[in-house]
Amino acid sequence: MNFRTLDDADVKSKRVLVRVDLNVPVANGEVTDLTRIERIVPTIAELSDKGAKVILLAHFGRPKGIASEENSLKQVVKPLARVLGRNVHFAEDCIGDKAKAAVDALMDGEILLLENTRFHKAEEKNEPDFVKALAANGDVFVNDAFSAAHRAHASTEGLAHVLPSFAGRSMQAELEALEKGLGNPARPVVAIVGGAKVSTKLDLLSNLIEKVDALVIGGGMANTFLAAQGHNVGKSLCEHDLAPTAREIMEKAKKTGCAIILPVDAVVAYRFEADAPNQTYGIDAIPADGMILDAGALSTEKIASVIDDAKTLIWNGPLGAFELRPFDTATVATAKHVAKRTKEGNLVSVGGGGDTVAALNHAGVADDFTYISTAGGAFLEWMEGKPLPGVEVLKK
Numbered sequence: 507m508n509f510r511t512l513d514d515a516d517v518k519s520k521r522v523l524v525r526v527d528l529n530v531p532v533a534n535g536e537v538t539d540l541t542r543i544e545r546i547v548p549t550i551a552e553l554s555d556k557g558a559k560v561i562l563l564a565h566f567g568r569p570k571g572i573a574s575e576e577n578s579l580k581q582v583v584k585p586l587a588r589v590l591g592r593n594v595h596f597a598e599d600c601i602g603d604k605a606k607a608a609v610d611a612l613m614d615g616e617i618l619l620l621e622n623t624r625f626h627k628a629e630e631k632n633e634p635d636f637v638k639a640l641a642a643n644g645d646v647f648v649n650d651a652f653s654a655a656h657r658a659h660a661s662t663e664g665l666a667h668v669l670p671s672f673a674g675r676s677m678q679a680e681l682e683a684l685e686k687g688l689g690n691p692a693r694p695v696v697a698i699v700g701g702a703k704v705s706t707k708l709d710l711l712s713n714l715i716e717k718v719d720a721l722v723i724g725g726g727m728a729n730t731f732l733a734a735q736g737h738n739v740g741k742s743l744c745e746h747d748l749a750p751t752a753r754e755i756m757e758k759a760k761k762t763g764c765a766i767i768l769p770v771d772a773v774v775a776y777r778f779e780a781d782a783p784n785q786t787y788g789i790d791a792i793p794a795d796g797m798i799l800d801a802g803a804l805s806t807e808k809i810a811s812v813i814d815d816a817k818t819l820i821w822n823g824p825l826g827a828f829e830l831r832p833f834d835t836a837t838v839a840t841a842k843h844v845a846k847r848t849k850e851g852n853l854v855s856v857g858g859g860g861d862t863v864a865a866l867n868h869a870g871v872a873d874d875f876t877y878i879s880t881a882g883g884a885f886l887e888w889m890e891g892k893p894l895p896g897v898e899v900l901k902k
């Protein structure tokens with residue numbers, strides 16, 4: 507790999523700012539999937555064992571510059587310490603006096619987590635003064651957040667311009683595994699893209715359809731496409747203003763020969779709650795006051811048959827609101843089908859994304875996939891061949 511790794515870094519007694527992705531799924535104050543935490547253990551342990559002062563930088567949610575309990579990284583300290591098996595200090599800001607005092611108090615080998623970088627608007631704008639304020643607490647920068655590497659933010663990109671910078675072990679492992687599994691994929695290649703981050707992921711589909719033979723669109727993403735086709739999606743999660751982009755993608759797919767597979771039926775409820783009364787409707791008959799919370803059985807069968815024809819499958823974004831039973835049905839059934847085909851040796855399967863990995867673990871089949879990435883959006887952008895700002899800046 508042509509980027510700098512921890513093998514190249516001198517970290518003893520240095521203040522090492524480590525960008526990690528702690529944007530983990532949380533329900534009722536509990537982290538529901540530890541994968542992202544588990545994946546950063548090797549980097550943190552290695553740095554700590556080498557005598558570095560380990561200072562973790564991360565974002566949580568999309569607070570857009572507004573601090574809140576709900577988006578505080580404080581709730582991640584305990585699970586992080588538990589998984590690491592080491593003590594983790596916490597500072598209530600990532601810059602300024604609070605951060606400095608906590609960093610100054612660190613002994614060699616100790617670990618400190620700084621509060622959510624996105625509590626400052628300047629983080630996402632990658633503002634030079636904010637980069638400087640973060641860099642004031644570090645001698646070395648390590649980026650171990652592949653899943654945030656598609657963002658050119660202060661803590662993912664800016665810092666690498668002002669401090670000696672290196673890829674962490676998780677970043678390194680992700681890039682190596684993706685290259686090995688998907689660098690030259692066996693065709694047909696099928697992508698499943700679902701989930702809720704419609705506006706940030708819709709644009710990348712335009713390039714993705716040039717790389718894959720079929721694109722299954724599910725979850726909240728599908729609703730935007732269905733609306734663009736003129737279907738009524740009731741009160742479902744849907745970005746109606748993105749309908750023109752969705753239509754352009756469908757037009758382009760016809761030209762590039764990429765099949766687009768959309769739901770033909772959907773499970774509709776009236777409350778966003780587990781066990782909410784629900785009914786399956788054809789896609790032409792969604793009630794105006796209903797919410798699509800899962801793909802229906804016919805759609806699930808259709809997706810299974812597309813998977814049966816695939817040699818390679820990539821998946822980001824659940825097919826429904828899988829956190830709420832029974833709206834996990836299509837996601838779980840599809841995950842089990844992918845796992846079965848993979849175990850039979852018929853499929854190379856790569857799933858990624860904070861919630862997607864949680865969903866695959868919920869289905870009990872994550873270990874049966876060829877590879878599980880911590881990344882969703884970053885993984886899809888890597889797949890579309892786009893340079894990732896957080897990776898580019900680490901190159902030799």
Ligand SMILES: Nc1ncnc2c1ncn2[C@@H]1O[C@H](COP(=O)(O)OP(=O)(O)O)[C@@H](O)[C@H]1O
Binds near residue numbers: 700
């Ligand atoms: N039809 C739907 N309506 C509302 N939310 C949905 C729907 N389908 C999927 N979701 C939600 O999408 C979220 C995951 O989306 P996203 O963040 O894009 O995935 P990832 O974190 O894997 O990249 C889940 O919390 C799930 O509840």
Ligand SMILES: O=C(OP(=O)(O)O)[C@H](O)COP(=O)(O)O
Binds near residue numbers: 880882
């Ligand atoms: O959870 C993440 O991405 P993912 O939902 O694509 O897996 C990353 O932490 C990036 O978060 P962002 O999409 O708010 O920049």
